[in-house]
Amino acid sequence: MSRLLLPFLGVLAFSPHTLGQDTFDWNKIKPSEKLTWTPCNTKFECARLTVPLDYTNPTAQTAAIALMRLPATVPSNSSENRGPILFNPGGPGGSGVDMISVFADSARAVLGGQFDLVGFDPRGVSRSTPRASFFATQAERVQFSSLLSLNASEDAFGRTYAHYILQSSLVGARDDGSLRFINTESTARDMLKIVQAHGREKLQYWGFSYGSVLGATFAAMFPDNVERLIIDGIEDPEDYYSTSWMNLQDTQKTWNTFLDGCVAAGPDACALYEPTPSAIQAKVDALTQQLKTRPMPAAASLSASAPSYHVVDYTLLRETIFNAMYHPYEGFQQLASALHELSLGNASALYAMSAGAGLYQPPYHCPANASEGAKEEFLDVQDGEFALVCNDGATVSTDYSDVTAKYAELCASSPWCDLWPVRLSCLGWPEYLKNNNTLSFTTNTSFPILVVSNTADPVTPRANGVKVSKGFAGSVLLTQDSPGHCSVAAPSTCTFSHIAAYIVNGTLPAPDTVCPVDSDAELFPSTAGNATQKPAVASLSKTERTREEEISAAVRSLAQSAPKILKRPGRRV
Template sequence: MLVNPGGPGGSGVTIAMALGKSIQTVVGPHQDVIGFDPRGIGATTPRADCFSYPADGGDGEDDHVRGQFHRTLWGNAGRQIGLVNSSSVALQKLDTRARVQAKLCAEKDSLKGSDSIFRHLSTPTVARDMLSIVDAWDEWTAALPSESAPGKLSATDDKLRPDPSKGPISLDTKSKLVYWGFSYGTLLGATFAAMFPDRVGRLILDGVVDADHYVSPLWSESIRDADAVSRSFSRYCHGAAESCALYRDNDTVADIEERFELIRTSIMDHPITLIDPISKMPIVISYSDIRLVLFVCLYAPTQTFPIVAMILDSLYRGSDAVVGQIFGWPPDLELQPFCGPPPPPSLYPNEAQAAIMCSDKRYELNETIPNLHRLFEKLETESSWADVWMTLMIGCDGWQISAVDPPMRWDSNPANTSKPIKTSFPVLFISNTADPVTPLYAGVKMAQKFVDAGLIEQKSEGHCSLAAVSQCTMKKIRAYIEKGEVPPAPVRGGKGRELIDGKWDRCEADEWPFHPYESDTWLAAKGEVGVDDVESMDALRDMQKKFYRQATFLGQIGGLNMGKINDFVLQT
């Protein structure tokens, strides 16, 4: 089973090392878990690094220490601008920065010519790499004794075989891809399935990216459910009562919302200033910074909403202690100590996320400032989080490097037909009811691009199914992998945007904000369950904690990452 954590830019190697054992517990011990760092990412070389150049200006190794120093200076300067609506000139400044960084990457690309990594890291190219991994795996396992070869059940595995009454189905995944992809990893998996439909063994696409909008200039439809997630905070806080730090006696939901509005107004008028207790660096925290933190927290509400309540309560009481622990000394500077050897290049940030997203665009973003303002105003009518999303998406404006593999044309798939793609085994899509960046409607829509694809809606908030552990979801995943059981294909309930009132499998979550999963409490509520279920649920919880600690999606625009927030969650 190959795994990809998304991003784009996430390290599959890191995820496999951190989550491998837990993934095996969930999907079954017959699966070996393989992580790979896609082109330009992590330990894969060459790196998608626009800032590092050889120290002597020649053809030697890139100086990653100096490159990271320049990247940090550049990033901190951009942080002072804030989000696109933080001032009357913010959007123009951010657009100018995007264009000059694109120019920097183009200059690095020109030094390597046709061998430049920036021309060879698009999603279709990485899909070809995945196929090469499958072929290499087959070549290696062909030399193993037949009873130990992965991907095929032995004669003693009767309990894993499907019900014959449901019709014949092959569980042999030899020469086929078995894969679990999250977030952008669903786009990567769907691309593989479109390019190599006869090589699909099992594909779990979790937190589904809408491919049509991903290749568009702004990918704007992605945040259509973000407000549903953020609005749920006050409701969950009210339900938790004293367990929520922002709650006061006899509060209504409206009281909590009003308290939050007072905090928001205060920060907009008076940015937070503090001195980092370790470095003694002065720090200014603007409303834009707080917005970024709050948006990141929408990815995993069960874990982070209690922290959001602590942040807001601290600010309401006039204290900056909690905020200081989260922002503190910039994490990028912690990579390079003033004394001691530098870390390996694979640990430094890079420009892979922007390079992949910009290379993948079928329809380029190259707009004038007035047009960008109009695009932002339209996005504002669709989501209150338009400011955060536009700040991220504007990063592709003026991108100059074309990928060798042209971007996918999803609106008429590779066969240039609107017919659904027939894969050698049906694909399994998983979406949450309210996901801040990969909405449920995208899961419904993408499932209909593939013949007989199944869909599971997990009734929870957050990004990907790991946002909340669910016994129901876990069992359906395992049945899909081990028994070949595919949930029914979704049936649309309406036209156009009305994709969320149809029929498909739905799973309740076993935790929610301020009510986290704990095995003892869960067992008491469930009654008798098997030992395997308890182990699998505990493994899901372990996956959840480690997965979101590695999340990288917003780390490069906010000067923070989910790991720093999650470290604080674990400490408290």
């Protein structure tokens, strides 16, 4: 789930205050009911598709969906052209445009050049308009935002409760009438419009974290319009639409891979090494309790032109650890070093790690000129996440005893509950008509779905994949034996070979297939950032070895870029 809660789920991969690698002026494109592609950002093409704002009244107001694609390497009129594959990075509220800008090259190496690789910003998000926005300016949004572990202090939970009640009041007061149409059901209809604008009727799709809810919703609404559909890092759609957010059953299992991996790696590879996992846990607990009562200063730069500083406190430490569990093959070794430095009284490494993950932003500066101000119109802000989660989900009782009881239930399932305030974000949300309670996630689809789950995913437990796969007839659950969020959290040539075979040939893995990570993938490599090349398999032909080596290189690149792909929910910055 991209922080998917951020994305609440799936975290932020992309900073909410930047446009990733996008330098294109989207105002140059006039929205149209036909896809008119314009060159943008060097090798990509961009478009804005007009869709009904309200599908029950399609001739009234419209919305404009922003899309960016890496075009197929074969002409659109060629028999070899296989049409578009749509991608969603989760969140909810993640930008598919940002995702495709960092994901496309590696995905092409895995899937081949016969597809258009298309990222789109869901309605209400980033460059798609009307955009969910509860604040008059970005400055107001930054001043209002808060980031606090629910266990950080005696009043932390109560302050968060009040914060979201107040935010919902802002939402209701500032709604221009478009907010109620920012929901997953309408986004699924938008995807069908995108497919039809390409001259096709069936969807090819790969969705991560919350993107699994979007994919499952599309399959439930349009079962006859599925050509290929991969849902990766499974959020239980029934849990999602009930606004329950009981997602943390495997989080401690993920953390245990850090503890066990550090012991196995030894002191040369893991800076936090102790002879037993419990001894490492004791060190982390001591640091956590120390920061709860005595935070530490960290300053990377105090210059007026490029300030970078923060107080490293209990919340920052907990958030940084939690975020590292999303991408352990990229983050665990760095986390161990940062924690070791913290134990020596140096908070700079932990702050640098948190800043690099987008958990904290430099001090906000108002736009210096009109062109910078224009970019704010298409900022990837968190408002779209709240709009999707709360418009989709069942009403959350504001009775304080009900809220605390539900939180206690979450905490009974995981010691990481303090970092998962997603349900609280919908307290007091305006009442809009919701139709998703009529959806059934038990159905046949025109082509079987591929479901992908990791064995130790911190926010989308494998049990969700088992449940969802049982609901869609003929679907297969492919399990990746790794920690981390979604398949891209770890390099597994096995996993991505199965994904490529499914997309290209329609070949599903055998039931109960479990893929290991590549043999050269280490949580704590002996030489950081210098993994050895995986040897080719002798039994394969030269062509097969070359293809496997291409996929292997691509999946390593995907794992490295994963922190920029998935959006984590519940981040309040």
